[in-house]
Amino acid sequence: MIQTSTGLVGNSFKLGYRFQRYWDTSMAIAFFSAEVGTGLFLVSFYFDLLSGMILGLAITGTLKPYFHLAHMGVPGRSWRAILRPDRSWISRGAISIGLLIGFGVLHVVNRSFGLEATLGLPAALGQAIAYLAVAGALVVMCYQGMAMSDSEAFTLWASPLVPVASFCYALTAGALAALAVGWGVLSEGQRATLSTLALTMLLVDLAVVVAILLRAKGKSKGGAFSVDLLVRGEYAASFRNLVVILGLVLPAALLAVAGSLRLVELFALLAMLVGFFFFRMLMFKAAVFEPITHDLAGSFGLPSAR
Amino acid sequence: MAKLGMVFDLKACIGCNACVVACKQENSVPDGVFFTRTLSHEYGEYPGVKRVYIPTICNQCEDAPCEKVCPSGATYTRADGIVMVDDQKCIGCSSCAVACPYDMRTMLTKDALTTGLFGTGELTPFEQQGYGRYTAGTAVKCDFCSERVDAGLNPACVVTCPTNARIFGDLDDPNSAPSVLIRERNGRQPLPEKNTKPKVYYVD
Numbered sequence: 001m002i003q004t005s006t007g008l009v010g011n012s013f014k015l016g017y018r019f020q021r022y023w024d025t026s027m028a029i030a031f032f033s034a035e036v037g038t039g040l041f042l043v044s045f046y047f048d049l050l051s052g053m054i055l056g057l058a059i060t061g062t063l064k065p066y067f068h069l070a071h072m073g074v075p076g077r078s079w080r081a082i083l084r085p086d087r088s089w090i091s092r093g094a095i096s097i098g099l100l101i102g103f104g105v106l107h108v109v110n111r112s113f114g115l116e117a118t119l120g121l122p123a124a125l126g127q128a129i130a131y132l133a134v135a136g137a138l139v140v141m142c143y144q145g146m147a148m149s150d151s152e153a154f155t156l157w158a159s160p161l162v163p164v165a166s167f168c169y170a171l172t173a174g175a176l177a178a179l180a181v182g183w184g185v186l187s188e189g190q191r192a193t194l195s196t197l198a199l200t201m202l203l204v205d206l207a208v209v210v211a212i213l214l215r216a217k218g219k220s221k222g223g224a225f226s227v228d229l230l231v232r233g234e235y236a237a238s239f240r241n242l243v244v245i246l247g248l249v250l251p252a253a254l255l256a257v258a259g260s261l262r263l264v265e266l267f268a269l270l271a272m273l274v275g276f277f278f279f280r281m282l283m284f285k286a287a288v289f290e291p292i293t294h295d296l297a298g299s300f301g302l303p304s305a306r
Numbered sequence: 307m308a309k310l311g312m313v314f315d316l317k318a319c320i321g322c323n324a325c326v327v328a329c330k331q332e333n334s335v336p337d338g339v340f341f342t343r344t345l346s347h348e349y350g351e352y353p354g355v356k357r358v359y360i361p362t363i364c365n366q367c368e369d370a371p372c373e374k375v376c377p378s379g380a381t382y383t384r385a386d387g388i389v390m391v392d393d394q395k396c397i398g399c400s401s402c403a404v405a406c407p408y409d410m411r412t413m414l415t416k417d418a419l420t421t422g423l424f425g426t427g428e429l430t431p432f433e434q435q436g437y438g439r440y441t442a443g444t445a446v447k448c449d450f451c452s453e454r455v456d457a458g459l460n461p462a463c464v465v466t467c468p469t470n471a472r473i474f475g476d477l478d479d480p481n482s483a484p485s486v487l488i489r490e491r492n493g494r495q496p497l498p499e500k501n502t503k504p505k506v507y508y509v510d
Contacts, residue, residue, distance in 0.1 A: 013323075013343050013344060013345055013346060014345060014346060014347070015345040015346065015347035015360060018409050020404060022400035022403040022404050022413060023400060023404055071399075071400070072397055072398045072399055072443070073396070073397070073398015073399075073400075073413055073414070073415075073442070073443025073444055073445075074396065074397050074398045074441070074442075074443040074444060075397075075398075077378070077395075077396075077397045078397055080377070080378035080379070080380075080395060080397050081377045081378060081397055081399065082377070083377065083378055083379050084376065084377050084378065084379055087374050087375070087376075088374070088375050088376060088377040088401065089375070090375070090377035090399060090401050091377040094377070147375070147401065148404075150374075150375060150405070151371070151375070151404050151405045152371055152405070152407055152500045152501070152502070153371070153404060153405055153406055153407040153408075153409070153500075154404070220499075287404075289407065289408070289409040290407070290497065292345075292360075292362055292407075292408050292409075292496040292497055
């Protein structure tokens with residue numbers, strides 16, 4: 001049996017796979033910057049690294065909203081995005097970003113100027129502010145992955161591992177960025193801990209990426225089609241060279257071999273960020289809508305979903 | 307209240323695309339945007355090659371993923387089961403478009419409303435009178451011609467179909483034409499594994 005129309009069909013009137021084309025580069029930059037910035041904030045918070053917290057908040061508070069608004073069709077109504085936290089991860093994420101930025105800035109101000117002592121506020125208030133900022137950060141690190149995995153349209157995305165990847169990549173970027181930002185500020189012990197965390201997370205990232213592909217491949221033909229695009233097809237070179245080798249294997253090798261050198265740490269950070277960005281881009285690009293008529297298979301020879 | 311749905315008779319569809327044109331005409335759908343399509347698929351080996359036509363449309367899902375993910379409340383379901391988009395509430399985030407497994411939503415760009423059908427930047431009188439219903443940047447989709455339905459009429463694609471391949475009616479009424487077809491000819495929903503409970507069925 002020859003199937004002549006089961007490949008990619010673009011926007012045509014043919015039956016077949018159609019690329020996801022709604023979330024594009026600006027959304028990838030928005031996702032990327034939110035995860036990098038929040039990861040840096042969270043790791044810096046743990047190590048009480050003020051410059052890292054400020055930079056993390058700045059990245060999340062500027063690049064993320066800018067590129068998200070650039071993507072929106074009607075940015076003037078963007079405030080409406082917070083209206084349905086009961087059902088939408090976009091709403092939950094928007095509220096969490098507000099929580100992170102609001103309480104994060106308050107925490108940084110408190111840490112910098114000692115507001116508690118100056119204004120005579122109870123110490124518990126400062127702690128509450130810090131914990132609310134961390135709670136916001138934890139949601140921001142995951143919610144974009146949750147928004148993707150919530151979509152049953154794309155098998156590549158519809159996996160509980162996608163938010164895990166968001167969190168892990170954010171933590172990896174945060175650890176590596178904190179190493180770079182905290183040069184001369186962090187103690188040797190803290191640097192060693194961060195280096196170990198970054199190395200461990202790079203390996204975890206690799207495992208999660210492989211698991212996402214394996215799960216998608218086994219779940220449906222559309223998932224297998226997406227994986228083929230990443231492993232053998234159109235995006236294979238970018239995925240292999242940029243996401244896997246440059247973004248994960250190289251920084252891990254550099255940290256394992258010569259992790260204490262600043263130049264090496266900076267290069268590892270840069271390589272990881274490039275790989276992370278391309279991971280975001282390719283997850284968008286390789287997602288495909290399945291042909292809508294799988295269940296009609298058999299009656300006139302269409303391929304079945306599984 | 308009714309549960310409005312549609313049945314596509316694949317044996318009757320001849321792929322003439324009159325439904326597509328009728329939809330464009332009724333809803334002033336801009337260039338490059340389609341609320342309904344008639345997909346074609348060829349299969350088999352020479353000399354036994356066959357072509358089948360598969361009409362597609364928004365499935366007005368009972369468990370609509372587009373509605374669940376909408377952060378602004380712009381997507382909602384009417385009492386009669388038609389899934390609607392309020393373009394005055396839509397923020398154009400595209401969440402609904404990536405949530406729909408059937409790729410039946412379109413983000414309406416500003417260009418779509420200004421370029422014109424002939425690509426000259428000038429709108430024809432038809433476009434001028436019709437584009438007022440749209441807001442650039444928002445999500446658009448088929449709503450079973452809700453204005454016609456409210457007036458007691460069938461959707462434009464159903465009325466136009468020369469072979470009666472599109473059958474519209476109340477799925478809650480066991481005696482309605484679509485209910486009978488679904489029952490007697492084993493109607494099947496598209497991508498049932500997505501658990502969206504489409505109100506569009508296919509019979510062959």
